[in-house]
Amino acid sequence: MKIRKIAGGFTAAKGFKAASCEAAIKYQNRRDMALLFTDVPCAVAGTFTSNRVKAAPVLWDMGIVKSGRPARAVVVNTGIANAGTGAEGMRLCSETAKHTAEILGISADEVLVGSTGVIGPNVPLDRITAGVTVMAKNLSDSAEAGTLASKAIMTTDTVNKEYAVEFDLPAASGEGTVTVRLGGMSKGSGMIHPNMCTMLGYLATDCAIDPSLLQKALSNVIKDTFNMITVDGDTSTNDTLLLFSSSLAGNKPITTEDESYELFCSALYSVCHDLSVLMASDGEGATHLLEIRVFNADTKENARTLARSVAGSSLVKAMIYGKDANCGRVLCALGYAGPAFDPANIVITMTGKSGSVCFYKDGCVQLFDEEKALAILSEHDVHFDCDMNMGNEEATAWGCDLTYDYVKINGDYRT
Template sequence: MAKAKVELKKIQGGVTAAKGFQAAAAEAGIKYKGRQDMALIYSEAPCRQAGVFTTNIVKAAPVKWDQKQVYGGAPAHAVVINAGIANACTGQEGMDYCRRTAEAAANALGVAAGSVLVASTGVIGMQLPMERIEAGVRAMAPRLNSSLESGANASRAIMTTDTKNKEVAVEVYLGGVPVTIGGMCKGSGMIHPDMCTMLSFVTTDAAISKELLCEALKTDIQDTYHMISVDGDTSTNDTVLLLANGLAGNPEITEKNEDYETFCRALNYVNETLAKKMAGDGEGCTALFEVKIVGAETKEQARVLAKSVITSNLTKAAIFGHDANWGRILCAMGYSGAQFDPERVDLFFESAAGRLQIIKDGVAVAYSEEKATEILSQPEVTAVANIKMGEAKATAWGCDLTFDYVKINADYRS
């Protein structure tokens, strides 16, 4: 008899939901006026850390700093994040500024500089105004607390072109002990699989070995952050950090047992939720566009097909126009590089307004254009393609392509 899945309980909060984590925000005046633009995450206990970073060859200084710390540095105590300037393509000076940021946090918090991670998002090529950065760190340190409000303030402070802050938290039981995983992220443009212009910070009070923490994150991003796209551009600054301080007091997870599976399921819920929040807040978008490939021969085949559809500008424009232009979807599947028989594909559109089959075995069926438009006019729209080759499936998330996307990116530096 199969074991019942352990229930995941969604709770309020984000990075401060887990035991022992605090956050703060400050208005440092880095680029924006009249809003907070720096955030600080702090753990009362040292954290085991895992990270995944941009695949772009051009990597920002904070990415290089964090890679060194995550893969070979001391346990983490804090993360300092700034919005407005990316600290990318800034040479040795940019690396020195990472060190200075970490040292400022170390002095303010009484921890080692090697235990401080840094992250930046914003305009590429500009140097950070270090006096403002260091002043921001000093201002945030005494404001640190574990309230949900502090976590929400931190999630708002890291926004750039985002229209809303993004956070989530969930509680599960591991070894009979309540454990929390929470997170926050930012991301709206320059979003593309492997990964996107995104910063994501996930915190947990679970006790788990570093090896399994890293494996859980590396495995999970394949079906979460790697499955979203807004505009086809891969950033220089993409960073996902997962910090575990062990303060929940659960029996430490050191092997792939039932507790590990439960932890991975909870982590997937957090990461998928954050990923979808980013895709649904794509620059200028009006709808979250979800693509499900079912009946695939392999998981990888399904992933490739799903990502090809959500990255198709013609398909994204059709979703914006609420137009059931299914030929664009089949075309995007056809140039994906994955092999399938187009004469066996069934395609459906679905949303809160209903479900409608559009093609059967690669040919259009008689359907109501009015009903299709109604379905495609919802804020969340799904296309489901069954390629009838096996049992594998995958889901990707994107958004529609609108006039406002061009407007936002035409004057991003202004």
């Protein structure tokens, strides 16, 4: 295996530290702030929400990423989102960065910020700065520090999400190879819908790579990973995904789209893919992971659109929860997705470890083995394969079922 999964998350690569603390922003008796810090100035790539209403931290971080200047730190809080906060929200970002910069002995424009939780009431600046002061003393490159940080940024997530890989690249010395690492963490789990990245995510690598290629790799990989998950169709105001590169691995710097770049992209895909699936699987109230694979489509974009339509269908999601093989709903969701296709030519199959059932072909819903369908729907992961019979493009989308708990969680989120 060229790309090997390893333990850890944000701190897996060389040069990255994390800390977290209980700042009592809104949640009590749990970690609700994280501080990420880099030993050296890092190139940083980022992708952000496409929502017209961008939270202040999104605007702040976009400014730093766009400037092309290196960055050193990220301050994240959960509980209350600094969003819909106008000029005061920008001042909060600025004050947070200023305080963090002073404590860490860096520049304020090297400090990114992230914020997630209930939109609205201003985040208390004094608790944020107090939290940063505490965390600055506890920064560590241990795997545990990374894990605790990944827990500290959770909102309604039920599990923390980390993933890391390593792979080998030619050494900068010209002799042999060095091991390069890439790891990260992310959080969901409501207001999740693919249109950019739909979450907070922080990735770190020690790979030496040209900053423009770092951004290019990230922008490409999210199209088939974070942008292909949906929990509820709501694209958040706060979505932010950042990728830092410390260049400390000692590899020959990647400066063109060569084999090393391809390998880096594969590693990045691997991390983003696994974090995405973890997020879909941990969607609010979810009891099932839903994987929709559309293949033999005419274009890549159509394949993505079709797959996302099925993954996002409330009726499909409710039927998965109810273990009810009412599979005409998958056909229906392909139909309203937008892309043209001939209903007479497509084949839809539901698969799981228990086997597979074809429930639509030759223009007709098929009779199928209800017992086998129930067995598949009783598994945690439910897959639908949609063969469009039009071309060679494919895409996969991930979602989750729609449950009582989703309604419960979101009917009473603020309390």
